[in-house]
Amino acid sequence: MKRLLIVHHTPSPNLRAMYEAVRSGAAADEIEGVEVISRPALTASPVDVLEADGYLLGTPVNLGYLSGALKHFFDQIYYPCLDETARRPYGAYLHGGNDATGALRALDSIATGLKWRAVRPPHVVTGEPSRADLEACWELGATVAAELGSV
Ligand SMILES: Cc1cc2nc3c(=O)[nH]c(=O)nc-3n(C[C@H](O)[C@H](O)[C@H](O)COP(=O)(O)O)c2cc1C
Numbered sequence: 001m002k003r004l005l006i007v008h009h010t011p012s013p014n015l016r017a018m019y020e021a022v023r024s025g026a027a028a029d030e031i032e033g034v035e036v037i038s039r040p041a042l043t044a045s046p047v048d049v050l051e052a053d054g055y056l057l058g059t060p061v062n063l064g065y066l067s068g069a070l071k072h073f074f075d076q077i078y079y080p081c082l083d084e085t086a087r088r089p090y091g092a093y094l095h096g097g098n099d100a101t102g103a104l105r106a107l108d109s110i111a112t113g114l115k116w117r118a119v120r121p122p123h124v125v126t127g128e129p130s131r132a133d134l135e136a137c138w139e140l141g142a143t144v145a146a147e148l149g150s151v
Pocket of ligand 1: 012014060097098
């Protein structure tokens with residue numbers, strides 16, 4: 001059984017909708033052999049990361065960067081997980097008021113440092129997520145889960 005860890009900061013209903021769509025896709029019936037674990041970013045530990053085989057990350061854009069919560073997560077896990085988790089697959093979703101550029105750059109830089117492998121580009125939403133946005137979030141979750149399990 002492979003383990004997929006969702007690490008998320010979810011401070012608003014729009015982010016909640018995206019999180020639930022991602023989680024639903026990750027747990028899709030068609031994908032076998034994957035256990036989905038979810039942790040708020042402020043509680044996720046290096047052990048959670050070491051014990052997982054792939055990652056889904058969700059965050060708002062705050063002050064032109066990742067949320068402090070997701071940054072705190074990376075600060076906690078970076079060195080303890082640097083050697084063990086290289087080449088593991090990940091995906092991400094971001095929600096911003098208008099501009100996610102800085103947060104996307106930061107996420108790419110951190111994931112590059114960890115040598116994590118993006119299964120698909122991050123999905124970025126501003127405002128209320130449309131039906132297409134939520135479908136894209138579902139696809140994101142399903143794609144990372146399918147990378148670990150069998151369809
Ligand atoms: C302190 C703070 C800083 C923010 N900075 C940015 C920012 O730099 N860029 C951006 O696109 N949105 C920014 N936002 C908006 C958040 O991304 C947004 O509130 C979050 O994604 C939740 O959106 P919602 O309340 O519409 O669901 C900021 C919000 C807060 C509270």
